[in-house]
Amino acid sequence: MSPFTIPTESSYIEAKGIRFAYRKFGQETGIPLVFFIHFRGTMENWDPNMIGALAESRPIILFDNTGVGETSEKTPSTIAEMAKDGATFIKALDLKQVDVLGFSIGGMVVQELALQDPDLVRCIIIAGSAPEAGVNPDPVIFERMKRHGGNVNDALDDFMFFFYRSTETSKAAGMESLQRILNQKQFESSDQVQAAQLKALAKWAQPNTDHNYDWLQNIPHPVLVTNGIEDVMVPTKNSYILAEHLPNAQLIIYPDSGHGHLFQYPELFAQHVNLFLDSK
Amino acid sequence: MSPFTIPTESSYIEAKGIRFAYRKFGQETGIPLVFFIHFRGTMENWDPNMIGALAESRPIILFDNTGVGETSEKTPSTIAEMAKDGATFIKALDLKQVDVLGFSIGGMVVQELALQDPDLVRCIIIAGSAPEAGVNPDPVIFERMKRHGGNVNDALDDFMFFFYRSTETSKAAGMESLQRILNQKQFESSDQVQAAQLKALAKWAQPNTDHNYDWLQNIPHPVLVTNGIEDVMVPTKNSYILAEHLPNAQLIIYPDSGHGHLFQYPELFAQHVNLFLDSK
Numbered sequence: 001m002s003p004f005t006i007p008t009e010s011s012y013i014e015a016k017g018i019r020f021a022y023r024k025f026g027q028e029t030g031i032p033l034v035f036f037i038h039f040r041g042t043m044e045n046w047d048p049n050m051i052g053a054l055a056e057s058r059p060i061i062l063f064d065n066t067g068v069g070e071t072s073e074k075t076p077s078t079i080a081e082m083a084k085d086g087a088t089f090i091k092a093l094d095l096k097q098v099d100v101l102g103f104s105i106g107g108m109v110v111q112e113l114a115l116q117d118p119d120l121v122r123c124i125i126i127a128g129s130a131p132e133a134g135v136n137p138d139p140v141i142f143e144r145m146k147r148h149g150g151n152v153n154d155a156l157d158d159f160m161f162f163f164y165r166s167t168e169t170s171k172a173a174g175m176e177s178l179q180r181i182l183n184q185k186q187f188e189s190s191d192q193v194q195a196a197q198l199k200a201l202a203k204w205a206q207p208n209t210d211h212n213y214d215w216l217q218n219i220p221h222p223v224l225v226t227n228g229i230e231d232v233m234v235p236t237k238n239s240y241i242l243a244e245h246l247p248n249a250q251l252i253i254y255p256d257s258g259h260g261h262l263f264q265y266p267e268l269f270a271q272h273v274n275l276f277l278d279s280k
Numbered sequence: 281m282s283p284f285t286i287p288t289e290s291s292y293i294e295a296k297g298i299r300f301a302y303r304k305f306g307q308e309t310g311i312p313l314v315f316f317i318h319f320r321g322t323m324e325n326w327d328p329n330m331i332g333a334l335a336e337s338r339p340i341i342l343f344d345n346t347g348v349g350e351t352s353e354k355t356p357s358t359i360a361e362m363a364k365d366g367a368t369f370i371k372a373l374d375l376k377q378v379d380v381l382g383f384s385i386g387g388m389v390v391q392e393l394a395l396q397d398p399d400l401v402r403c404i405i406i407a408g409s410a411p412e413a414g415v416n417p418d419p420v421i422f423e424r425m426k427r428h429g430g431n432v433n434d435a436l437d438d439f440m441f442f443f444y445r446s447t448e449t450s451k452a453a454g455m456e457s458l459q460r461i462l463n464q465k466q467f468e469s470s471d472q473v474q475a476a477q478l479k480a481l482a483k484w485a486q487p488n489t490d491h492n493y494d495w496l497q498n499i500p501h502p503v504l505v506t507n508g509i510e511d512v513m514v515p516t517k518n519s520y521i522l523a524e525h526l527p528n529a530q531l532i533i534y535p536d537s538g539h540g541h542l543f544q545y546p547e548l549f550a551q552h553v554n555l556f557l558d559s560k
Contacts, residue, residue, distance in 0.1 A: 222535075229523060229531075240520060243509060243533055251509075253523055253531035255502075268559055275555070279548055 004052020006044075006062070008185050010070055015092035018085065021070030022063035022093075026055030031122055033099045033277070034061045034090060036106030038128075039145070039197055040189040042069030047177045047263040048184065053270030058277065061098070063089055065109075067196070069187040075196040079105070079132075079204050083112035087120055099277055101125040103262065104234060105197060108132070108204055114219045123280050124223045125273055128231055128259045130238035131216060131245065133208035137233055145233070146198060162233045163260030170256050170264060177263035213245040223249040224276040226269065228257030250276060284332020286324075286342070288465050290350055295372035298365065301350030302343035302373075306335030311402055313379045313557070314341045314370060316386030318408075319425070319477055320469040322349030327457045327543040328464065333550030338557065341378070343369055345389075347476070349467040355476040359385070359412075359484050363392035367400055379557055381405040383542065384514060385477060388412070388484055394499045403560050404503045405553055408511055408539045410518035411496060411525070413488035417513055425513070426478060442513045443540030450536050450544060457543035493525040503529040504556040506549065508537030530556060 010021040023043060024032070033054060037045050043062035054060060066085040067075030076082055086109055090098055099122050102110035107129025114121045136142075144158060156178075164174035223246050227239040236253065243251035252272055254261040262269040290301040303323060304312070313334060317325050323342035334340060346365040347355030356362055366389055370378055379402050382390035387409025394401045416422075424438060436458075444454035503526050507519040516533065523531035532552055534541040542549040 229529070243535075246535075248535045249509075250535050251531070251533035255523075255526075255528045255530055268555065271555055272552075275548065275551055 003180070004048045004055065006046065006048045006051055006184060010043075012070075013089070013092045015088050017073070018066050018088065019072040020063055020065075020089045020092065022061060022089070024059060024061050024093075026060035027058050030058045031097060031099055031277075032059040032061050032095060033101055033273075034063070034086075036065070036086065036100065036102035036109045037062075037068075038104035038106060039201070040194055042187045042189065044069070044184045044186050045181060047266045048180050049177075050262055050266035050270050053267050054273060057274050058099075061093070064187075065089070068189060068193055075193045077196040077199040077203075079108045079112050079200050080116070082109045082200065083116055086110075086113050087117045090120060096120075097122050099123045099125075101127065101273070102129060103127045104129055104259065105201060108201075111216075111219065114221055115215070118219075118221070121221055123277055124219070124221050125226070125276070126223060126239075126242060127226045127262050127269075128228070128234055129242075130205075130234050131213055131242055132204050133206060133211065133213075134238040134241060135235045136205050137235055141233055142202075145201075163258060164264065165228070165230055165256060165258050167256055170258070173257075173264040174260055177260065177266065181263075213241060216242070216245040217247060220247050222276070222280050224252065224273065225249050226252045226254070226261060226272070228254050228259060228261035228264070230257075231259045231261075233259050283460070284328045284335065286326065286328050286331055286464060290323075292350075293369070293372045295368050297353070298346050298368065299352040300343055300346075300369045300372065302341055302369070304339065304341050304373075306340035307338050310338045311377060311379055311557075312339040312341050312375060313381055314343070314366075316345070316366065316380065316382035316389045317348075318384035318386060319481070320474055321383075322467045322469065324349070324464045324466050325461060327546045328460050329457075330542060330546035330550050333547050334553060337554050338379075341373070344467075345369070348469060348473055355473045357476040357479040357483075359388045359392050359480050360396070362389045362480065363396055366390075366393050367397045370400060376400075377402050379403045379405075381407065381553070382409060383407045384409055384539065385481060388481075391496075391499065394501055395495070398499075398501070401501055403557055404499070404501050405506070405556070406503060406519075406522060407506045407542050408508070408514050408519075409522075410485075410514050411493055411522055412484050413486060413491065413493075414518040414521060415515045416485050417515055421513055422482075425481075443538060444544065445508070445510055445536060445538050447536055450538070453537075453544040454540055457540065457546065461543075493521060496522070496525040497527055500527050502556070502560050504553065505529050505531045506534070506541060506552070508534050508539060508541035508544070510537075511539045511541075513539050
C-alpha cells in the first residue's frame with residue numbers, strides 16, 4: 001500500500017454550544033466509520049496507514065471530542081458525558097447510523113454510546129480497551145499515566161512503554177508508526193483534558209461489587225474486540241471479558257504487541273476491520 | 281460465493297509401509313495448505329464452502345492419516361506418532377515446506393509436527409484445539425465422546441452438541457454446514473480409529489506438574505489460533521493459553537459459536553486464514 005496522508009484541514013460544526021472540529025474523507029457512499037481516539041489524543045494521533053486502508057472502502061470521520069484539540073469548551077470528566085457529546089456530534093452531521101471505532105478510552109466511550117443511543121450505532125470496534133469495572137493494570141502504570149507529558153524524551157519513553165512491547169520487532173514497528181503520526185500536524189492536549197480524562201478513567205476502573213458484566217448484554221450490536229497479546233496499560237484480559245460478555249463479539253489478539261497493536265499492524269488491522277464491517 | 285465441491289477421487293502414495301489417501305486441488309502454485317481433521321473425521325468431513333474459499337488462493341491437500349478413512353494400517357495411539365506419520369506423508373509428496381491447518385485433535389498433531397520437524401512447516405493454523413496439559417472439559421463431555429457413534433440420531437445430537445452452541449443461530453448455521461458435509465461421499469471411521477484417538481487424547485490431556493507451557497516457545501512459526509467463544513469439548517481457554525505462550529500467535533475468537541466455529545463462519549474463517557497466510 002502507498003503511504004496515506006490524512007487531510008489536514010478541519011471542518012467545523014456547532015451543536016449544543018460546542019464547536020466540533022472534524023475531518024471527513026474516504027469513500028463518498030456507505031456507512032461512515034467514526035473514530036474515538038486514546039487518552040490525550042487528537043484526530044492527528046491515528047496512524048495514517050491504518051486510516052488509509054480503511055478510507056479505501058468506507059467514509060471516514062475523525063473528530064475531536066469536547067475540549068480536545070480544535071474542539072471548543074471543557075472536556076467532561078465522565079465517560080458517559082463524553083459519549084453524550086459524541087452522539088451530539090454525530091447527529092449534528094445529520095447521520096442516522098454510523099459504525100464506531102474506539103481505541104483505549106475511546107473504546108470505553110463507544111460502549112457508553114451504544115448503551116445510551118443504540119440505534120445510532122450499527123457496528124462497533126473496541127481496540128485496546130476495557131469494560132467498566134474491568135481488570136486494572138499495576139498501580140505503577142496509573143501513576144506513570146498521571147505524570148505523562150513531561151519533557152519530550154520522557155513523553156517518547158512513556159509512549160513506547162505504554163503502546164509497545166520491549167521486543168525489538170515491536171519497538172521497531174512502533175517507532176515507524178510514531179514517525180508516520182508525528183509527520184502529521186499535531187495539536188497538544190491541554191492539562192484540563194488530561195485531568196478530566198484521568199478522572200473519567202479512574203471512575204470507569206472502579207470495581208463493581210458483582211463483576212458479572214450484565215450490562216454488556218445490552219450491547220447487542222456486532223462488536224470486534226482487539227488488542228495486543230500483552231497490553232501493560234489496559235490489560236489484555238479485559239478484551240477476553242468483553243468478548244465473553246458481549247452477546248455478539250468477535251475477538252482478535254495480535255502477536256508480539258500491546259496497546260498499540262492497531263498501529264503496529266496497520267494494514268492487517270484495517271483488513272480485519274473491513275472484513276468485520278463488510279460481513280454485516 | 282458459489283458452492284464448492286471437493287474433488288471426490290482420491291490419489292494414493294505409499295511411504296514407510298503406509299498407503300496414504302489424499303486429494304490435492306486448488307491453485308497450482310504457492311505453498312500448499314495441508315489439513316488435519318478432527319476426532320473420528322476423514323478428509324470428507326471438511327465444510328466444502330470453507331475449503332473452496334481457501335482453494336481459490338492456494339494449493340489444498342486433504343489426506344487421511346494412518347488407519348483413517350481410505351489410508352491403510354492401524355491408527356497410532358499417540359499424538360506424536362500421528363505427527364510423525366503426517367510428516368512422512370508430506371515428505372512422500374516431495375514437499376519441502378507446507379502450511380498446516382489442524383482442527384481439534386488435528387490442532388494437537390500440527391503442534392507436535394512443528395516441534396518434531398520445524399523446517400517442514402511454514403505457518404500453522406490451530407482451530408478448536410489445546411496445548412498438551414491444557415484445560416480439560418467437564419468429565420461428562422469425555423464420557424460422551426467415548427460413546428459417540430451410536431445410532432444415527434444419537435450421532436447427530438452428539439455432533440450438534442459438541443460443535444455448536446444451543447442458540448438458534450448457531451444451531452441453524454451448524455445444520456447448514458452439516459448438510460454440506462453430508463452431501464459429500466462419507467467414509468466411516470472404524471472402532472480402532474476411535475479407540476486409538478481417545479487414548480491419544482487422554483494422554484495429551486494429562487496435567488503437567490508445572491503448567492508453564494515452556495515447550496510452546498519451541499514453536500516460533502507464525503500461528504493463527506481460532507475457536508468459538510464457548511467450546512464445550514475443547515474449552516476456549518486453551519486457545520488463550522496457546523496465544524499467550526506461543527511466541528508468534530494471532531488469536532481469533534468467533535461470536536455465538538463453539539468448536540465448529542470454522543464451519544459456522546466458513547467464508548469469514550477462510551478470509552481470516554488467507555489474510556494470515558498472505559501477510560507472511
